Amino acid sequence: MNIQMIEAAATRASGITRRTPLLSAQALDAIAGRRVLVKPECLQHTGSFKFRGAWSALTALPEDQRAKGVIAFSSGNHAQGVALAAQKLGVPAVILMPSDAPAAKIDGTRSYGAEVVLYDRGRESREKIGAEIAAARDLTLVRPYDDPQVIAGQGTCGLEIAEQATETGVTEADVLICCGGGGLTAGIALALEARAPGLRPRPAEPAGFDDTARSLLSGQRETNAKEAGGLCDAILTPSPGEITFPINARLCGPGIVVTDDEVLQAMALAARHLKVIAEPGGAAALAAALFHGTEIAGDTVICTISGGNLDPDLLIRALSG
Amino acid sequence: MNIQMIEAAATRASGITRRTPLLSAQALDAIAGRRVLVKPECLQHTGSFKFRGAWSALTALPEDQRAKGVIAFSSGNHAQGVALAAQKLGVPAVILMPSDAPAAKIDGTRSYGAEVVLYDRGRESREKIGAEIAAARDLTLVRPYDDPQVIAGQGTCGLEIAEQATETGVTEADVLICCGGGGLTAGIALALEARAPGLRPRPAEPAGFDDTARSLLSGQRETNAKEAGGLCDAILTPSPGEITFPINARLCGPGIVVTDDEVLQAMALAARHLKVIAEPGGAAALAAALFHGTEIAGDTVICTISGGNLDPDLLIRALSG
Structure with missing residues (x-):
């Protein structure tokens, strides 16, 4: 895996995948205590970065x-x-x-x-x-994350983050990434390493499914006790990937673990202030940015909203919270 | 009013206003019976094109x-x-x-x-x-629409539509625009006239507040019977603007009038398939695109979602519909 593979994936995707914007809202900055820049991959074709x-x-x-x-x-x-x-x-x-x-x-x-x-x-x-x-x-x-070409494709999101951060004048920041098997995290991490080395990738996961956070601490691939049943269906994986984990172990800062309640609040705040729909798994990184400020460095934080596919009842639940 | 004023406004806005993407979803194309391209100005700073x-x-x-x-x-x-x-x-x-x-x-x-x-x-x-x-x-x-510099600013949205339509290979299409006083409509109309003359601007309004549609038919500024009370609070104006109407009369195709029910459905469909939040007045053009196909020409239609600022209860009502 290298940056050339990501650039080649970007070339193949030119005119096909959507360049999602970088969003922000003062109300979110006020909650987080620092500027929050959001990469809404819920706006990607099919409603997620996948x-x-x-x-x-x-x-x-x-x-x-x-x-x-x-x-x-x-x-x-x-x-x-x-x-x-x-x-x-x-x-x-x-x-x-x-x-x-x-x-x-x-x-x-x-x-x-x-x-x-x-x-x-x-x-x-x-x-x-x-x-x-x-x-x-x-x-x-076609594996969901343990495939070099899949990781390269997810890395195109990282190329955009690097470009958009530079355009916004941001050269140093934590980049929080909703993390299941680690494909998006690894792709973004590789892109940032090459194109914006002052941006530090960090996985965000829901409590109970924090296999990557624990694996980064222990240095080996840890497993979750449960395999399903959490709110964040999109990012519930049994353990970090074989290919993704070594990349993430080399490049990522510590993981951040959020509660389901924080995720629901982040979903409501994304709707209210950014006007985008985040699914639970897609809101984990925003929840980390908003509610785990003491674990984050710097005056700006960047986070992904990795997807927005959910049943209306769950969105109504988040909005009613 | 001319294209140079819009270009000057775009220069002053460079790096400040957000270039919103052009979104689409196959599910919306299927409902409309043609390709639907959506310009989500709800993602603009402050949640609307304003x-x-x-x-x-x-x-x-x-x-x-x-x-x-x-x-x-x-x-x-x-x-x-x-x-x-x-x-x-x-x-x-x-x-x-x-x-x-x-x-x-x-x-x-x-x-x-x-x-x-x-x-x-x-x-x-x-x-x-x-x-x-x-x-x-x-x-x-600072008037909301009857001000040449305000119209020029709204026209920057039209410059983006012209560019993005061209990138997408679309040279002929109706462009449906949520219309209150007509500032966004006039700005987009002027930009399209200069940059994408095959794109035809058309106002979309809610029933009971269709002053622009009736004015385009009669050739003079008509007034609504009611001044308030409709669902689409953002686009309830008593009559077309003095400055905006002559522009729109010269450049726009016929208006399309939608019901509040169609607006609520369009809000729910925007959330479900585009992952963006539209307020009622911001969903009028999408409602026209989706539910008034017989009034629209061509195999592609472009529409604005002009804003996304609404109270959560109303969003829940739309999602529950």
Whole structure:
């Protein structure tokens, strides 16, 4: 993994992925006690950054292999990213999704033309089902984070952050990144290392699913006690990725761990002051920026809103809080 | 009014106003029956396009006059735009707001450091109160739409639409614009005339407050029966502006009139598929794009979401619909 791979992914994505703006609001600065700059990847195609990695991975495949189709597992955002990338490239996509994924994500994935196969998260192995379908139909598996081309695609978000921070006159700041398997974190970290070394990437995770924060402390890949059941469905992974973790261990500052309550408040504040919809997992970094100021250095903090796909009831719950 | 004034406003706004992206979602295309491109000015500073016009007007004032301060009347979006522009320029601002304006807008205006003076919309004349305060303190009145420099500032949104449509390969389309007094419509219309003549500006208004649509038909400035009470608080004006109407009469296609129900649906769809918050008046053009397809020409339609400032209860109502 290197910056050239990220730049190549950016070239392949030119005119396709959306350059999301950098947002801010004085009311958020007042809460955080420092300037807060927000990268709203909820505005990316499919409503999350995952389209970047999916597009990168699919466009990096040899054409004959890609034409046979792709398969992915996902609770929803990677699913939609792969589905739309496949649709735009005119190739088939099969997506394995847990049957308890948010309806908005299942519907969204189907709407991009993918074949959705549901499985029972508690009783069935998605790896086994996926391997069987992939073998039977000669499909290429697109992993959600442990794939160098996926990480390179997510890194294009980091290139934009580096450029936009520079345009805004910010050369030193913590960059808080919503972290599940660590693909977005690793991609951004690599981009910042090369293009904005004064910006320090740091993962933000929900309590109970802080495997990356603990792994950064211990120096090895730690595991969460639970595998599901948290509010932040998009970023609940059992442990840091094999490829992502060494990158993040080398480049990231300490992780920040937020509560579900802080996440709900951050969702409401994003709606009120930034006019964007964050899903719970997408609001973890903003929650860290707003409510964990004592753990953050400097007069400016940058954070991602990594996605905005959620069922309306949950948004109403956050807004009613 | 000419394109040079808009370009000069864009130069003065460089690095200050936000270049909002052009968003889209396949689900909206499917509802509309054509491609829908959305310019989300709810992501502009202060949550609406009004900051563009306010910044343009204040930066066009002679420095000694500006230093004495400015005054504006507004139900909320122009208020916040002028307040933030004044704050950034370090000059005082007094804003007259109706006491029944959304709390979010009154709070927002105060948060930008303006002195807010509330008046009773039914019993008091804002013109009279405003003239008294302006005379007593030697403040410059910044009108919400009938001011060439305000229109020039709103026109910077049209320059961006022209550029972004070109980048997207769109050269012919209707451009639907949420229309109150007609400042945004006139500014965009002038910018498109010069930079993207195949794009046709058209105002979108709520039923009962369709003064511009009726005025475009009759060729003279018509008045609404009611002055307030509609859902779309941001775009309820008694009649088209004196300066804006001749521009819009020359350049706009027919107006489109939407129902409050269509507006609420458009708000919910913007949240669900674009991940942005539209206030009712800000969703009128999207409602027109989605639900008035038979009145629209071409395979692509562009529409503004002109603002996103609203009380959470109303957003919850739209999401629950």
